Every structure is written in C-alpha cells, then in structure tokens.
Amino acid sequence: MDILSNLALGFQTAATSLNLGYCLIGVFLGTLIGVLPGLGPVATIAMLLPATFGLPPVTSLIMLSGIYYGAQYGGSTTAILINLPGESSSVITALDGYAMARKGRAGVALATAAIGSFFAGTVATLLLALAAPPLAQVALKFGPPEYFSLMVLGLSASVVLAHGSLLRALGMIVLGLLLGVVGTDANSAVQRFTFNIPELADGIGFVTVAMGLFGVGEIIRNLENECDRSVFVSKVSSLMPSREDWKRMVGPILRGTALGSALGILPGGGAMLSSFAAYSVEKKISRRSWEFGKGAIEGVAAPESANNAGAQTSFIPMLTLGIPSNPVMALMIGALIIQGIQPGPAVMTQQPALFWGLIVSMWIGNFFLILLNLPLVGMWAKILTIPYHILFPGIMVFCAIGVFSLNNTSFDVYLMALFGVLGYVFAKLKCEPAPMLLGFILGPMMEENLRRSLTLSRGDPLIFLRSPISVTMLIIALLALLLVLLPSFRKTREEAFVDED
Amino acid sequence: MRLSVRDPADFWSGLLFLACALAFLWIGRNYDFGSPLRMGPSFFPVVLSVVLATIGLAALVRSFVVVGEPIGGFTVKGLLLVTLGTLLFALLIERAGVVVAVSAITLVSAYASVKFTWKQGITMALLLSAFCALVFVYGLGVPMPILGSWFVD
Numbered sequence: 001m002d003i004l005s006n007l008a009l010g011f012q013t014a015a016t017s018l019n020l021g022y023c024l025i026g027v028f029l030g031t032l033i034g035v036l037p038g039l040g041p042v043a044t045i046a047m048l049l050p051a052t053f054g055l056p057p058v059t060s061l062i063m064l065s066g067i068y069y070g071a072q073y074g075g076s077t078t079a080i081l082i083n084l085p086g087e088s089s090s091v092i093t094a095l096d097g098y099a100m101a102r103k104g105r106a107g108v109a110l111a112t113a114a115i116g117s118f119f120a121g122t123v124a125t126l127l128l129a130l131a132a133p134p135l136a137q138v139a140l141k142f143g144p145p146e147y148f149s150l151m152v153l154g155l156s157a158s159v160v161l162a163h164g165s166l167l168r169a170l171g172m173i174v175l176g177l178l179l180g181v182v183g184t185d186a187n188s189a190v191q192r193f194t195f196n197i198p199e200l201a202d203g204i205g206f207v208t209v210a211m212g213l214f215g216v217g218e219i220i221r222n223l224e225n226e227c228d229r230s231v232f233v234s235k236v237s238s239l240m241p242s243r244e245d246w247k248r249m250v251g252p253i254l255r256g257t258a259l260g261s262a263l264g265i266l267p268g269g270g271a272m273l274s275s276f277a278a279y280s281v282e283k284k285i286s287r288r289s290w291e292f293g294k295g296a297i298e299g300v301a302a303p304e305s306a307n308n309a310g311a312q313t314s315f316i317p318m319l320t321l322g323i324p325s326n327p328v329m330a331l332m333i334g335a336l337i338i339q340g341i342q343p344g345p346a347v348m349t350q351q352p353a354l355f356w357g358l359i360v361s362m363w364i365g366n367f368f369l370i371l372l373n374l375p376l377v378g379m380w381a382k383i384l385t386i387p388y389h390i391l392f393p394g395i396m397v398f399c400a401i402g403v404f405s406l407n408n409t410s411f412d413v414y415l416m417a418l419f420g421v422l423g424y425v426f427a428k429l430k431c432e433p434a435p436m437l438l439g440f441i442l443g444p445m446m447e448e449n450l451r452r453s454l455t456l457s458r459g460d461p462l463i464f465l466r467s468p469i470s471v472t473m474l475i476i477a478l479l480a481l482l483l484v485l486l487p488s489f490r491k492t493r494e495e496a497f498v499d500e501d
Numbered sequence: 502m503r504l505s506v507r508d509p510a511d512f513w514s515g516l517l518f519l520a521c522a523l524a525f526l527w528i529g530r531n532y533d534f535g536s537p538l539r540m541g542p543s544f545f546p547v548v549l550s551v552v553l554a555t556i557g558l559a560a561l562v563r564s565f566v567v568v569g570e571p572i573g574g575f576t577v578k579g580l581l582l583v584t585l586g587t588l589l590f591a592l593l594i595e596r597a598g599v600v601v602a603v604s605a606i607t608l609v610s611a612y613a614s615v616k617f618t619w620k621q622g623i624t625m626a627l628l629l630s631a632f633c634a635l636v637f638v639y640g641l642g643v644p645m646p647i648l649g650s651w652f653v654d
Contacts, residue, residue: 188533216587396586451540459537
C-alpha cells in the first residue's frame, strides 16, 4: 500500500541521528516549558525560530513541533502536582489531578495522563497520516475563490470556538487582518502604513507580534498577582494504576482521543478547547459525576488524551492547506517560509520526506515523552520549585535576544515592547489574542486571494457563490456564526469554559 | 434612567477598535482604492477598517446596555518596568553590548517583582549576561557585540 511506503520514507527521515536528537531536544524543551507556568509553546517556539535557520527544514520542524506536543505532557505534571496549569490546556486537569494528588495518588494521576496522552498521540498521528493525503488532493483543486472562502470559514470558526465575548473576538480578528496588511503592497509596491520606516517594508514580523502578545504581555499579567507556589508532593511513588483504575480510564481515553482529534482540526481549536470539551462530556455521561472535582481518574484521563490528540491533529490543516488553525501552527508556517518552502497542498508531493518524516517523528516524540516524563517525574517536580520571580527576567532576556536576532535590528525589540503593552491591555479587556494572531497571518493571504478571485471574475463578487466548494464553506461559516447567536448554544458554549477561572 | 457604562471591557475595547479603524483610514487616505476588478492598495484595508469601526461601535453601544464584569486593577509597576526593561535592551544592545543590555533588562524587569532582592537580581544579571555572551554570541553567532560602540572604538 502507498501509505506503508510513505511511512517507511518517514521512518528513514525521522530516524537519522540528527533528527532523533532534535526530536528529543524538542520534546525535552516542550516538557520543560510545559512544566513551568507562565511560559507557553507560542513564546518558546517564537524564541527558538531564529535558532533553527541553520538546520535542514525537516529537522527544524521536527524540533518545533516536539515543543508543542511536549508542552501538553509537561503541563499536566504541573497541574497535578501544584494545582496550577503549566499550560492553558491543562487548566481542567488541575481539578481532578490535584485532588488525586492530595489523596496520595499523584503517581497514578501522572501515569494516567501519560498513558492517555501516548495513546491519543499515536491515534492522532495515524489519523494525520491517513487523512492528510486525500485532503491535500482536494486542496490541490482549490483556486483563489475556494481559498478565500476557506479562510473566511477558518476565521469564523475561530470566533465560535474562542471563549469570551464574540463581538470582541470578531474585532480582534479584523484588527489582526488589518495589522497583516502593513508593509509593501504585493501588487502596486505601495508602502502601506509603514511611516517610511524601512524595517516595516516587509510587514510587521509575525514572531515579534507573537512574542510581544504571548511572551511579554503574559509576563506583565503574571506580575499582577504573584502567588507562592508550593509543590504538594515532593516524592511521587506508586505510578502503577490499579486494575480498577485501568477499567475506569479506558472509556474516557477513547472518547477524549476521538473528541480531541475532531476539535483539533478546527481552526481556533487545538489543545485547549479539546480538553475542556472532553472534560464536560465525561462529567455529563459518567455515573460517578459527583466524584468529578474530587479526584475522579476520568477527569484526568479524558482531557489529557484530548489535548494531546488535538495538538497533533491541528497539524492537518497546516500541512495540507497551508492554513494555520492556531498561533503555534502559524509559527510553523513561518518556519516553513523561512526555510524557503511555500506551505500548501504541494508540500506533500514536493517534499515527501519532510511531510512523512515530521509525521513519524511525532510518534517517536510521543514515545520519548513517556520515557522522559514518567521515570524523570522527580526532576520535573524539582524544576517546579523555581520561583517565578527568578524565572521571568530570564524569559524577558530570551524574548529580547530572540526578536533581535530575527533581523539583527533593535527596531523589532521596540516593536515587541509595544505588542507586549497591547497584549496586557487585551488581557485586561478580555480580548483573546489568538484570533488576532490568526487574522494577522491570514491577512495577506486573504487579500491576495480576494484580489485574484475578483480579477478572475472581472470584479464580480458572485464568483464566491459559483464554485460549489466555496459556497459550501461560506454557508458553513454563516451557519456557525448564526449558531452562536442562538441562546441555547450560547449557554453550552459558556458552560464549556466555565471551570476555567 | 441614567446613561452609564455597564461593561467597561466592552466600552474600552470598543473605543480601541474604533480608534484603530479611524487611524488606518486616516493614514491610508492617500492610497489608491481602485475597483473590485483592480483592487488598489487601500481596497482591503478600507473594507476592513469599516468593518472594525462597525464592530467597535457595536461594542460601545452594548457597553451601555449589557452589564459586564469590572476590569480590575492595572499593575502599573509591572507594566512600566517590563516595558522599560525591553526598551533599554533595544537601546543598549548595539551601543553598549550584550553584557550591559542583558543586565539592564534583567535588573529592571526583575525589580517589578515584589520578591525582588538586589543580591538575587545582580546574580541573575551576571549569570544571564555570561550565558547569553557564550551561547548567543560565541555559540550561535548572533551579531551582537559583547561590548558595544560606547566602549570600543
């Protein structure tokens, strides 16, 4: 079968000592930043992007994606041991994971999270290998109108799935699209909104924006209420779940994996939404729903499987369509472009080694993560004791140097400071920065595809309704937005995020 | 009934959106709009600005109608010091070099924490500047001077 030879090619690529080494570095760093609260994968990947310039494309992608899914593993450790989410996607794990830890079952909770994540990671990797080629085939037939409608669909889905106010999420997207327009117009070579600053001629750097919003802005927010962290369990013993535990975790892991895989593909979905949704599903269908929040193993197994599955399937739209579904994927696209590879459906046929090598590396990475996390949990627990006031100045330094080294200009560092302030203001106004970042990366692509479509149709906007694929996507986008306005759906949507604070 | 802001988050984000939209319209007022057939450089931004302004207005109106949560206090100290540290780094990196710039951003931002002590701050600054000089300048070859133009002719 075709897929077997493809996977073989993937193994050949991923199993070189260079790629294995960088995969290990990636998942190690991912676990590390996952464990440390206040430093997320977006800021970390943005910081390390310049360091990957010199690597071969596949190696650089393998390492960067390792950071993303590695962070999902690390985040659960923090959630279980100190009741603080290391990652936003583990917020929900803290509820039952920490309760289990207090009952002396921290080891079992950690093992459950790791087993669930590994299983979900394996399934999601397979799914990626199976679903990506046919999707890319379809995408190859896409013309400018289809791409434009696809992006409209993606952006409206990210509004629906964002939490908080819809209106403000919409505003953030449009603001992001507008900021994406800054720079030289591709068609007329007019410098738009650049204030004649030469550094802005190529547009605002995506990494600079991401680092400002998610790195600096987050630090300022964390300084608002510094609280003491105390590790509840200094020694974790008895990792092995009992027979009863195994029985109870099978269902949640399966359902979590399925739900996470599905939600991960959606724009704006990814790891966080998956874990929230999986938790509320389990709580609804469980016969022991009263136990949730008091140390139910289902409450650890389901969200942890879901967030890992979601993290992995969110690569599908990025790899097949060249469209990011979340900020991390947008950074991956940035990494591809830096390496001189145009993201899109052609990547699979033109760079099969890169595509399949990356997929296989994810499975290998998941295996590394099990090895890294369970036996070494004591070490991670130690790292947790590093207080935030020691940590954040270091993060500041790495952000600043990372941004500086992008183009070796201090202008980008000034810009990062500006976006840091903006990031904090947005956080205070409860405006999600993620939709803005999506808009920012899609802005230039949308403009280009809109322009091409309208040129094709001689200025007739009805071209978007003539192609069946395009019109279907627009209808789904419209339905999604209308759905949100329904009171009953609104309530469910709010419920899904209710346990967050 | 008195007219008052009931949802400050909506109010301020509405204002922010509106201000951004107007700024984009104003700055881009001289770019060519073109036509749908031949979109000029300002076609897309103008359309977006109008949409953003509408959203901003809607949020403003809503802020007087629907009750929302208060915004909560700003951490002025954290905001100012972290921003100042970043700006100092940008200012100093080429002129004074890695050691001074890294020490500046470390000390200034660390000072924002309530748990700051000078002993820890100075230790961190020394360790971080040594680390950055070794790893980024010597190791990764980022073109930053160890000591900048202020110290070396």
